[in-house]
Amino acid sequence: MASCDGCQLTLLDCEDELLALGEAVDIVHFPEASSALRPQGRFDLTLVEGSISTPEQLEEIRHIRAVSHALVVIGACATSGGVQALRNFADHEQFMRVVYATPSYVSSLADSTPISAHVPVDFELRGCPIDKAQLLEVITASVVGRKPGIPNEAVCMECKRRGVVCVMVARGQTCLGPVTHAGCGALCPAYDRGCYGCFGPRESANTGSLATWELGRGRSKADMVRAFRLITGAAPAFEHESKRHEP
Amino acid sequence: MTPPPAHWLERDELGHLLALIRGDGYRLIGPTVDGAAIIYDEIEGVDELPVGWTDEQAPGRYRLRRRDDDAIFGFAVGPHSWKQRLFPAREPLVQIRRDGDDIRFSAARADPPPTAFIGVRACELAAIELQDRVFVRGPFVDHRYAARREACLIIAVNCVEAGELCFCASMGTGPRVGPGYDLCLTELDGGFVVEAETEAGAALVQRLDARAAADAELTARDAGLDSCRQTMGRELDTEGLPGLLFGNLDHPRWTEVAERCLACGNCTQVCPTCFCFDVKDVSLLANAETARERSWDSCFGQDHSTIHGAVFRPAIADRYRQWLTHKFASWTSQFDASGCVGCGRCIAWCPVGIDVTEELSAIRSQDPKPAIELPRPQVWWPREDDPLVPAPARVLEVQPETPDTVTLVIERTTAVREEPGQFNMLSLPAIGDVPISVSGSGEDFVEHTLRGVGRATKALSELRPGQRLGVRGPFGSRWPIELAKDHPLTLIAGGVGLTPLRSAMQQLAANPDDYPAVRLFYGARSAADILYDTELLAWDSLPSCDVSVTVDQASRRWLGNIGFVTRLLRRKELPLDGRYFICGPEVMMRQVLFLLDEAGVPKSHRFVSIERNMKCAAGFCGRCQYGPYFVCKDGPIFRHDHIDFIFGQPGF
Known part of the structure; x- marks a missing residue:
């Protein structure tokens, strides 16, 4: 679907495990890896990347759901609408007029939406991009x-297990870690940088309290809109929070 | 008791001390500056200690700052604690290898190198002692933790300056270092007062160029400790705190703090005493090897309280209350001490600066309800076996009970006979292990009846005779059958809640002289879901037993009782001197207890079986906590009056 294909490449990144993977499952349709495509038939496990952004994708995902025993959607686009869902906050028609010489050639939906908005999914694997170890765990x-051993907990848990020093407390940075779904292994905080939420909101994401704290220590409302409206900005908890701080 | 003789060590001699310890084969872990904080890491000598550094702490704020002097230990505690060294954030517990139908389980052994902890503060030593209570004082011993604990040498440091968030004086854990150290240093101008508590510590002092401490130096040490005690940045009134908290489970402050709380779990992770962990099977694809691993968990996570898809603590207020009532109240019932040592980490490292001392004093001061009495801690007899390693067992027989329920008859792996009401942990490689109550047993077999609802129970229910699984146990409390002697006994079961009562029923039916009046009331979803039907009929035919069955939904062919088991009970006599054993869904048990209330049956005559999220079953992982109890070791069978203050309370 609509995406950069990076999450699919994560499967090819499993270099050491590729042989075992090939033995455990029969990969029948994987355009990034092989031109021997076999999209017909029924599938035990289907991994789908990308958001629903065009009318054709909407048709296609309904078909995929119908022929898949388990449908696992992977990546920020497929689970939240992705960075392209920033258009959901703006006038889609106006965007098309600005970008394309002949907008009438373009057929796209006004919103970029996650797969789960259209068909039932069996599992949502988060991340931009997804984590290789988590992908192997799901398979x-x-x-x-x-x-799947993929806890719906805050990035803070991974940060603390690694022994990383909290960038919010010790460096005064804005960090979405406390409200963001774990899975990256606290990548950014480990490099002294606040989390920007690319795995999307965790359950019980208390974004309101986090924003209140940041405003209280000198951040602006515009900072809050930017913080919550990025890669997974259309995920409901983050969308709600960024809208609260709009001018 | 005479205090150990104190020595004086010149400042320059500290390097010598560290070199001696290293020379004895210890690796040194001590405080060191790492970017934005003082952390605990491997060090080689004095140069890596935070000489001339200190920290400024406030709720949600920590900053490093240069001192005006070159003090070596002139800072308060930072984001790390010794827990990371003794109870690592992630570690394998069991190695599992599958070879065809054969399964082998072996304990993952910690092989810790001798390690010296440099700069352990009073609060931190108290925290280590508290974790000892969890991991080595029973009923089971965590051998990995115990091995690391054995391998450590503790060089403690008395605090002569208090941090802004410190309140060890309130918690009675400091600032003077309590027992449990090898050497204790007090940093003064020009050097250290050194006290040895163990032979290892005394031997080190012997080898140092240290003279007996002068009176003036001891006076300076005591003055430093006094001034530290008097300048604590925080204080807490701990008087009657456990009862106060459990008496105020519906205090409005819980919802107020939940508006600020991020439920991120940082407080629990930096807390030097928090011990909850999760256990997962880690394997790759269809490989034969599986590692059963534990990793730090937090009561602020949803998974912590989830079973069968039901979340027992859905709201942030539930989770915050769980953390605070556990730390300051349940600990006292579980381990005979508060779980807080007053280090202040949870205040500094809360990303939004929630201050436990402020929350606790708010509950105390804002119109509190009366305190209640909490259970006293149990004394456990330590058991030497490793409770986390399953034994492989063969499936002898699989008896289908209903369309989704089977009874697995498996070979006995332990000489310990299961008591009615107890449970075993059944496991499959790469899938994990789950608590299943014992539904029957004999000389050389054990029976477990299970419904394939989750993935693990489904996989277990698909086992075939001859295949193997892992078994560990038996765990938990039992139905107190002997208390029912000479009293009418009523067993009330709902759904698969009949399974732990079945082995009790078998014993009762076999001893009619002791138990002449046994009644079993059993409610199933439908006629097709009735378990053990032939046995039910056989029991009913005995003069000492009376069995009544009802179904929630009936087809036209069903001629028996229809409706919930409570409806059946309403028509029966509920004798006041009777004893009652109840097991089923919690909503059903609540209704039954309500009927018994109406009938006036004393709560001490009723026993219920409680189910919560269980991972280790040995009292370590903290996930099955139920107020002041662990369901795995205090339960699953509880006397009603022991739990009535939390039974049915949302969030527990």
């Missing part, structure tokens, strides 16, 4: 029949 869980 392994499907192969052996366990619940």
Whole structure:
């Protein structure tokens, strides 16, 4: 669907595990890896990347759902609408007129939306891009029949398990870690930089309290709109928070 | 007791001390400046200590600052604690290898190198002692933790300056370092007062160029400790705190703080005593090797309280209340001490600066309800076996009970006979382990009846005779059958809640002289869901037993009782001197207890079986906490009056 294809490439990044993967599952349709495509038939596990951004994609995802036993959607685009969902906050028609010489050639939906807005999904794997180990965990869980070991917890938990010093407390940075779904291994805080929320909101994301704290220590409302409206800005919890701080 | 003789060590001799310890084969872990904070890391000598550094702390704020002097230990505690060294954030517990139908489980052993902790503060030593209570004082011993604890040498430091967020004086854990150290240093102008508590510590002092401390130096030490005690940045009134908190579970402050709380879990992760962990099977695709690993968990996460998709603490207010009532109240019932040592980490490292001392004093001062009495801690007899390593067991027989329920008859792996009401942890490689109550047992077999609802129970229910699984246990409390002697006994079961009562029923039916009046009331969803139907009929035919069955939904062919089990109970006599064993969904048990209330049956005559999220089953992982109890070791069978202050309370 609408995406940069980076999450699909994560599968090819599993270099050490590719052989084992090839033995455990029969990969029948994977355009990034092979031109031997076989989109017909029914599938035990379908991984779908990207958001629903055009009328054709909407048709296609309904078909994919119908032929898939388990549908796992991967990446920020597929789970929240992605960075392209920034258009949801603006006038889509106006964007097209500015960007394209002949907008009438372009067929796209006004909003970029996650797959789950259109069809039931079995699992949402978050991230921009997704984490390779988490992707292998989802596939392994499907192969052996366990619940994917992917906790819906704050990035802070991974940060603390790594022993990283909190950038909010010790450096005064804005960090979305406390309200963001874990999975990246606290990548940005480990490099002394606040989390920008690319795994999207976790459950119980208390974005209001985080924003109040940041405003209280000198951040502006515009800073809050920028912080919450980025890669997963259209995820409901983040969208709600950024709208609260709009001028 | 005479205090150990104190020595004086010149400042320049500290390097010598560290070199001696390293020379003895210890690696040194001590405070060191890392970017924006003083953390604990491997060091080689004095140069890496934070000489001339201090910290400024406030709620949600920590900054490093240069001192005016070159004090070596002139700072308060930072983001790290010794917990990271003794109870690592992630570690394997069990290695599992599958070879065809064969499964082997082996304990992952910690092989810790001798390690010296340099600069352990009074509050931190108290925290280590508190975690000892969790991991080595029973009923089980966590051998990995115990091995690391054995391998450590503790060089403690008395605090002569208090931090802005310190309140060890209120918690009674400092500033003077309590027992449990090898050497204790007090930093004064020009050097250190050194006290040894162990032979290892005394031997180190012997080898140093240290003279007996002069009276003036001891006076200076005591003055430093006094001034520290008097300048604590925070204080807390701990008087009657456990009862106060549990008496105020509906205090409005819980919802107020929940508006600020991010439920991120930072407070629990920086807390030097928090011990909750999760356990997961880590494996790759269809590989034969699985590592069963634990990782730090937090009661602020949703998974912590989730079973069968139900979340017991859905709201942030529930989770904050769980953390605070556990830390300052339940700990006292569980481990005979407060779980807080007053280090202030949770205040500094809360990203939005929530201050526990402020929250607790708000509950105390804003119109509190009366305190209640909490249970006293149990004394456990330590058991040496590793409770986390399953034994492989063969499936002898699989008996289908209903369309989605089977009874697994498996070979006995332990000489310990299961008591009615107890449970085993059943596991499959790469899938994980789940608590399943024992539904029956014999000389060489154990029976477990399970419904394939989750993925693990589904995989277990698909096992075939001859295949193997892992078993560990038995764990938990039992139905107190002997208390029912000479009293009418009523068993009330809903759904699969009949399974832990089945083995009790078997014993009762076999001993009619002791138990001449046993009644079983059993509610199933439908006729097709009735478990153990032939056994039910056989029990009912005995003069000492009376069995009544009802179904929620009936087809036309069903001629028996229809409706919930409570409807059946309403028509029966509920004798006041009777004993009652109840097991089923919590909503059903609540209704039953309500009926018994109406009938006037004393709460001490009723016993219920509670289910919560269980991972380790040995009292370590903290996930099955139920107020002041662990369901795995204090439960699952509880006397009603022992839990009535939390039973049915949302958030527990």
